[in-house]
Amino acid sequence: MLRVRVLTVLVVLPLFLGALFALPQPLWGGAMLAVVVAGCLEWGRLTRLSAPTRALLVAIVVLGCLAAGWADRTGAGAFVLSAALVFWIVIAPLWLRRIVPAPAGALALAGSVILISAWYAAFVLQASAARLLALLGVVWMADTAAYFVGRKFGQHKLAPLISPGKTWEGVAGAAIGVGVYYALLWLAWAPSFLAGNRLLDLAVVAGMTALSIEGDLFESWVKRSAGVKDSGSILPGHGGVLDRIDGVVAALPLAALASVVGRG
DSSP: OHHHHHHHHHHHHHHHHHHHHHSOHHHHHHHHHHHHHHHHHHHHHHTTOOHHHHHHHHHHHHHHHHHHHHHHHHTOHHHHHHHHHHIIIIIHHHHHTTSSOOOHHHHHHHHHHHHHHHHHHHHHHGGGHHHHHHHHHHHHHHHHHHHHHHHHHOOSEEETTTEEEEEHHHHHHHHHHHHHHHHHHHHHHOOOTTTTOHHHHHHHHHHHHHHHHHHHHHHHHHHHHHTOSSSOSSBTTTBOHHHHHHHHHHHHHHHHHHHHHHHO
């Protein structure tokens, strides 16, 4: 399995990096739209939508992405990102804690908000490909550090009924790992993620770390509700598209919102 996972990365990562740095923004948006459609189909299956309803969901998400791309020209894209943050900060925690129910229709709507906002975030941030890659590195570092620290030192379960493998020690590892990553990045490059505002940078990086963990946990909750281990099988050794972008879709809208507001 490890060999398959590595081979998949060796194929997918160069394609992703090539698209990120070589494609003009419209073509990049098209490439990311294909990823979002694949994720949308997986979301429909996880939430047990009928085939016609899944098709409708895909149509809504595609039209929503196109509308968000157009809204970027008018400065209204911040509303798309704000809706996503409201979901992640307010609604998702209520669902995870089972304080309010999450019917299929609400989950379908949540999927559209999550995927449209993630597409728009990736679309608008690609204006600076190096910055987008650095921001994605925050999510990847958080996920990697949480996995290895949690596996080595994990004792206290983060959410045992949702994802027994996740621990508070892993959360601490993610925070430390991202802190080291950002410090090294700053020393090597002194990146101005958000117009050189260092305090805002730190707040965004900290928020992205927390949201990426929540996104991972949220997808685990959806998969557990559906009774499946992976969201799909399109990526050998890794599962589905949603399995690879669960942290990204939760974290990236925050960085994009800070960038859009700062740009405005």
